[in-house]
Amino acid sequence: MNLTLKIWRQKDTKSKGKFVTYKMPDVSPEMSFLEMLDALNHKLIGSGDDPVAFEHDCREGICGSCGMYINGHPHGPVPAVTTCLLSMRHFSDGDTITVEPWRAKPFPVIKDLIVDRSAMDQIQIAGGFISVNTGAAPEANSILVPKKNSEEAFDSAVCIGCGACVAACKNASAMLFVSARISQYALLPQGKVEARERVRAMVAKMDELGFGNCSNTGACEAECPKQIRLVNIARLNREYYKAY
Amino acid sequence: MAVQIEKTMNMEKLDAKIPDGPLALKWTNYKASVKLVNPANKRKIDVIVVGTGVAGAAASSALGELGYNVKTFSYHDSPRRAHAVASQGGVNAAKNYQNDGDSVYRLFIDMIKGGDYRSREANVYRAAEVSNQVIDHFTALGVPFARDYGGTLNTRSFGGVQVSRTFYAKGQTGQQCLLASYASLNRQIKNGTVVMYPRREMLDLVVIDGRARGIIARNMITGEIERHSAHAVVLATGGYGTIFYLSTLAVNSNATAAWKAYKKGAYFANPSFVQIHPTSIPQMNEFQAKLTLMSESLRNDGRIWVPKEKGDKRPPNEIPENERDYYLERRYPAFGNLVPRDIASRAAKERCDAGYGVGPTGLAVYLDFRDSIGKQGKKAIEGKYGNLFEMYRTITGTDPYTEPMKIYPAGHYTMGGLWVDYELMTTIPGLYAIGEANFSDHGANRLGASSLMQIAADGYFILPVTINNYLSDQIRVARIPTDAPEFDEAERSVKERLERLVSIRGKQSATTFHKRLGLIMWNHCGMSRNEKGLLKALSLVKDLREEFWKDLRVPGSLYDLNQELEKASRIADFLELADLLILDALNRKESCGAHFREEYQTAEGEALRNDAEYTFVSAWEYAGEGKPHILHREELKFMEVEMKVRSYK
Numbered sequence: 025m026n027l028t029l030k031i032w033r034q035k036d037t038k039s040k041g042k043f044v045t046y047k048m049p050d051v052s053p054e055m056s057f058l059e060m061l062d063a064l065n066h067k068l069i070g071s072g073d074d075p076v077a078f079e080h081d082c083r084e085g086i087c088g089s090c091g092m093y094i095n096g097h098p099h100g101p102v103p104a105v106t107t108c109l110l111s112m113r114h115f116s117d118g119d120t121i122t123v124e125p126w127r128a129k130p131f132p133v134i135k136d137l138i139v140d141r142s143a144m145d146q147i148q149i150a151g152g153f154i155s156v157n158t159g160a161a162p163e164a165n166s167i168l169v170p171k172k173n174s175e176e177a178f179d180s181a182v183c184i185g186c187g188a189c190v191a192a193c194k195n196a197s198a199m200l201f202v203s204a205r206i207s208q209y210a211l212l213p214q215g216k217v218e219a220r221e222r223v224r225a226m227v228a229k230m231d232e233l234g235f236g237n238c239s240n241t242g243a244c245e246a247e248c249p250k251q252i253r254l255v256n257i258a259r260l261n262r263e264y265y266k267a268y
Numbered sequence: 269m270a271v272q273i274e275k276t277m278n279m280e281k282l283d284a285k286i287p288d289g290p291l292a293l294k295w296t297n298y299k300a301s302v303k304l305v306n307p308a309n310k311r312k313i314d315v316i317v318v319g320t321g322v323a324g325a326a327a328s329s330a331l332g333e334l335g336y337n338v339k340t341f342s343y344h345d346s347p348r349r350a351h352a353v354a355s356q357g358g359v360n361a362a363k364n365y366q367n368d369g370d371s372v373y374r375l376f377i378d379m380i381k382g383g384d385y386r387s388r389e390a391n392v393y394r395a396a397e398v399s400n401q402v403i404d405h406f407t408a409l410g411v412p413f414a415r416d417y418g419g420t421l422n423t424r425s426f427g428g429v430q431v432s433r434t435f436y437a438k439g440q441t442g443q444q445c446l447l448a449s450y451a452s453l454n455r456q457i458k459n460g461t462v463v464m465y466p467r468r469e470m471l472d473l474v475v476i477d478g479r480a481r482g483i484i485a486r487n488m489i490t491g492e493i494e495r496h497s498a499h500a501v502v503l504a505t506g507g508y509g510t511i512f513y514l515s516t517l518a519v520n521s522n523a524t525a526a527w528k529a530y531k532k533g534a535y536f537a538n539p540s541f542v543q544i545h546p547t548s549i550p551q552m553n554e555f556q557a558k559l560t561l562m563s564e565s566l567r568n569d570g571r572i573w574v575p576k577e578k579g580d581k582r583p584p585n586e587i588p589e590n591e592r593d594y595y596l597e598r599r600y601p602a603f604g605n606l607v608p609r610d611i612a613s614r615a616a617k618e619r620c621d622a623g624y625g626v627g628p629t630g631l632a633v634y635l636d637f638r639d640s641i642g643k644q645g646k647k648a649i650e651g652k653y654g655n656l657f658e659m660y661r662t663i664t665g666t667d668p669y670t671e672p673m674k675i676y677p678a679g680h681y682t683m684g685g686l687w688v689d690y691e692l693m694t695t696i697p698g699l700y701a702i703g704e705a706n707f708s709d710h711g712a713n714r715l716g717a718s719s720l721m722q723i724a725a726d727g728y729f730i731l732p733v734t735i736n737n738y739l740s741d742q743i744r745v746a747r748i749p750t751d752a753p754e755f756d757e758a759e760r761s762v763k764e765r766l767e768r769l770v771s772i773r774g775k776q777s778a779t780t781f782h783k784r785l786g787l788i789m790w791n792h793c794g795m796s797r798n799e800k801g802l803l804k805a806l807s808l809v810k811d812l813r814e815e816f817w818k819d820l821r822v823p824g825s826l827y828d829l830n831q832e833l834e835k836a837s838r839i840a841d842f843l844e845l846a847d848l849l850i851l852d853a854l855n856r857k858e859s860c861g862a863h864f865r866e867e868y869q870t871a872e873g874e875a876l877r878n879d880a881e882y883t884f885v886s887a888w889e890y891a892g893e894g895k896p897h898i899l900h901r902e903e904l905k906f907m908e909v910e911m912k913v914r915s916y917k
């Protein structure tokens with residue numbers, strides 16, 4: 025198929041960016057979205073132009089590196105799929121596709137489609153851990169965890185830290201991302217001991233770094249490639265009230 | 269063409285520093301006698317860790333907990349993105365929770381046998397021994413492992429063994445283990461014991477007076493070349509399986525750190541021992557950037573088959589039972605679909621080469637869940653492999669619940685790596701290699717779910733003990749200044765090389781060269797090898813390397829975010845490392861584990877080891893630009909196990 029791409033190009037954080045239009049012929053429906061961008065870059069390099077910078081690594085939806093708005097949707101139009109796993113099958117001949125980096129105050133653009141998401145690490149550093157030193161752990165089966173709780177904790181723990189929830193939110197709130205970690209630990213006995221300090225520290229850091237408030241519109245849940253649910257935010261709120 | 273391998277067999281023996289005493293007590297004895305560093309002195313000592321996979325994140329946090337000043341580097345924007353995040357199926361431990369006869373000893377034997385008797389007994393035993401602590405620690409860190417109804421931990425089986433010892437978190441075990449290690453790393457960052465340097469790529473090792481003293485790193489946003497010093501350097505930089513271009517690894521994985529260490533004097537062990545994983549989604553288009561793995565755990569419930577008739581083009585569901593060849597079950601009745609990876613991969617290749625392959629290219633076999641869905645129900649299968657099935661459907665557009673998966677082998681893991689002794693130290697004093705970056709525990713073939721086990725063991729439990737032995741001698745050494753001439757020289761050569769890469773201004777992109785290299789390696793130094801092909805590969809790689817340095821195009825500049833430059837620099841190293849893989853494969857005139865030399869096979873097509881001549885680790889030494897690589901041998905002594913012909917029949 026033949027596509028028209030409108031891609032955000034920006035040299036660096038300080039420069040002003042703009043959309044540039046590229047014609048992309050012969051796109052195979054078997055390609056992934058990123059492979060299609062690889063093919064574009066191959067052409068750009070061939071003609072002496074600067075290729076489009078975008079972040080990626082695992083290319084299987086697990087590392088959280090990739091992410092961009094595709095026609096206004098973080099990770100594109102298909103639910104529960106990261107950009108790297110988005111198949112070109114979902115587009116049609118003649119389509120125009122707009123591609124932009126995450127837009128959110130805490131995520132400054134570094135170049136083209138790459139943004140700085142280190143603020144998400146900062147929140148995890150503030151409290152997203154269980155304080156147990158190497159060597160201090162009890163025998164693994166000495167603490168029983170109901171299967172259901174463990175599975176629920178897993179469902180929260182699969183967040184890949186891509187930032188799509190922040191990008192989807194009109195307030196640039198990181199609540200879904202933070203609530204995923206808080207929930208994982210809240211559901212496990214191992215995480216209970218520090219529950220209070222953890223939720224306080226992580227929420228305080230989130231506010232400090234300029235992430236906005238949650239106004240319950242649910243855009244984050246709709247765009248999250250790992251289907252992290254809004255119930256996590258409800259749990260985060262409960263944990264937060266308990267902590268004060 | 270003459271192949272130059274300088275053999276210095278009788279030079280001083282490579283000393284692996286294996287502690288005395290009975291196998292089962294070696295680690296205990298070592299720990300009891302290792303030199304320690306007191307807490308006040310630890311604060312004066314700097315350690316650089318490169319890499320934040322499970323190995324690097326674990327080592328950084330454990331060293332931080334001990335009180336060392338740790339500086340941790342990664343080319344990712346966040347430590348959480350390291351390739352270990354993609355491990356799928358599980359992590360092994362000898363807990364024997366199933367009461368099925370497992371023990372540390374049995375895990376040890378399985379790994380030795382799985383590795384086809386080309387690994388070091390003492391290291392393997394220690395890995396098995398520490399495995400139980402790994403599970404305890406991950407559980408305490410909040411890894412939501414699968415559990416049984418009573419709340420205890422659950423396990424499943426992996427290839428090459430007859431017990432159920434693999435702990436798992438659906439098909440995302442690596443993600444959960446990495447995020448736990450990331451969390452423990454974050455805790456140390458908060459405590460101030462670890463300083464994290466993300467988006468930095470190590471481009472050289474700095475050696476001063478024979479000791480590893482620092483690194484040269486490129487800031488990948490500004491392009492600035494930085495100097496970082498320390499009393500010791502730990503490489504946790506992962507494997508080099510992306511030398512094949514298409515592989516199951518994260519696409520940015522590369523060999524640069526290990527290769528630079530090699531060129532500075534660290535020996536490289538068994539470079540040709542590369543694992544080709546039997547079950548990945550086959551290539552679908554020419555721009556494909558990677559091959560997606562379908563976890564080995566699927567072979568618990570999936571049956572592998574091809575049509576009995578050559579070139580049978582019927583859809584799989586229309587091929588009746590008696591016209592299907594379940595070739596693994598046929599050839600290996602004892603282990604069936606759960607034979608080790610090398611065997612399963614070669615068997616798939618054998619069927620496809622013989623014309624029985626399926627799919628548009630004929631380079632695929634079926635992995636079929638019909639029978640287990642029939643027996644256990646769709647829900648049970650979904651519970652075990654839900655996310656893998658989903659991923660398969662997303663990528664291929666077909667539904668594995670109703671139609672068998674198509675799979676084919678792909679480059680996956682490198683057993684080879686930097687040579688290390690029992691203490692995980694390379695041949696450069698003060699330089700350590702942990703995780704997939706070293707060679708130590710998997711011999712000629714790694715068993716499934718034993719990498720997560722080894723990388724966590726190395727990072728959390730082994731290195732933080734052994735490194736004290738070296739650092740205890742360093743307490744009087746002041747902070748290492750970064751203005752030493754060795755730093756000047758390393759920085760100068762890094763800059764010069766990068767400048768050369770951007771100034772070639774040829775016509776072909778870095779990726780073009782990578783693809784071509786990958787194809788050469790896959791065809792001649794992949795699943796099966798022979799002398800003629802290897803010699804051909806050597807000359808093809810040489811030509812490609814020359815072409816690379818004449819016709820490469822890297823747009824943009826050095827002092828900018830420049831992904832093409834990053835790629836080019838990594839591929840330049842792959843083009844050198846390729847030689848060493850080929851040489852090693854040429855030199856090892858036997859078949860063992862994943863290394864299959866067609867000249868050395870049994871009448872039934874199984875690998876034929878030559879224990880009399882090849883029971884050793886090949887440890888290669890860099891002799892300088894243009895000089896032949898030097899081969900050293902570490903003789904392997906099997907005191908505990910009897911060397912047998914590996915049989916899974």
Ligand SMILES: Cc1cc2nc3c(=O)[nH]c(=O)nc-3n(C[C@H](O)[C@H](O)[C@H](O)COP(=O)(O)OP(=O)(O)OC[C@H]3O[C@@H](n4cnc5c(N)ncnc54)[C@H](O)[C@@H]3O)c2cc1C
Nearest residue numbers: 319320321323352355356357358470506703704717719720
């Ligand atoms: C698809 C897949 C599934 C797998 N499933 C399993 C499984 O179920 N069980 C199992 O046991 N094993 C599995 N493995 C194997 C396992 O994932 C790897 O062996 C493991 O990830 C290696 O971890 P590591 O910590 O050694 O290094 P990696 O995770 O590879 O991390 C390397 C780190 O080094 C950094 N780095 C590298 N070079 C440089 C440099 N020059 N400068 C700065 N930083 C650098 C990177 O940024 C990264 O942080 C799987 C592998 C694949 C490909």
Ligand code: SF4
Nearest residue numbers: 183184186187189248
């Ligand atoms: S919650 Fe979802 S969208 Fe947000 S970072 Fe995690 S995976 Fe991405």
Ligand code: FES
Nearest residue numbers: 081083088090108
């Ligand atoms: S590249 Fe890893 S999630 Fe997309």
